[in-house]
Amino acid sequence: MANIKSAKKRILVNETKAARNKSIKSAVKTAIKKVDAAVVAKDKAAADAALLGAISAIDKATSKGIYHKNTASRKVSRLTKAVNSIA
Structure with missing residues (x-):
């Protein structure tokens, strides 16, 4: 455990950010699962409908720095391709 005050604060801040990132990633995964199920x-x-929600969730996560823009683009592309395969 850290002894320095700033190091203790870093630990708390990192835990908070990790929890936020985990929550947003989880929401994106759920949205993707809805598209896959449909x-x-x-x-x-x-x-x-699920695709629009998933794209929105992915874009929000990307704007917050949770996903790299290429990763987000790849996810959107794969989902769109899957939905278009229904026809």
């Missing part, structure tokens, strides 16, 4: 069920309307 694709498996071949429900085009539900998949389109």
Whole structure:
């Protein structure tokens, strides 16, 4: 355990940021699972709605620095491709 006051503060701040990041990543994963479930069920309307929500969640996470922009782009591309495969 740290003895210096600034080091103790760093530990607390890092725990807070890690919890925030974990929460946002979890929300993104849930949104992606909803899209995948709709694709498996071949429900085009539900998949389109879920896709919009997932893209929004991914973009928010990216703007907050949780995902790299290329990672976000890759996730969106794969989801869009999956939804378009329903046709």
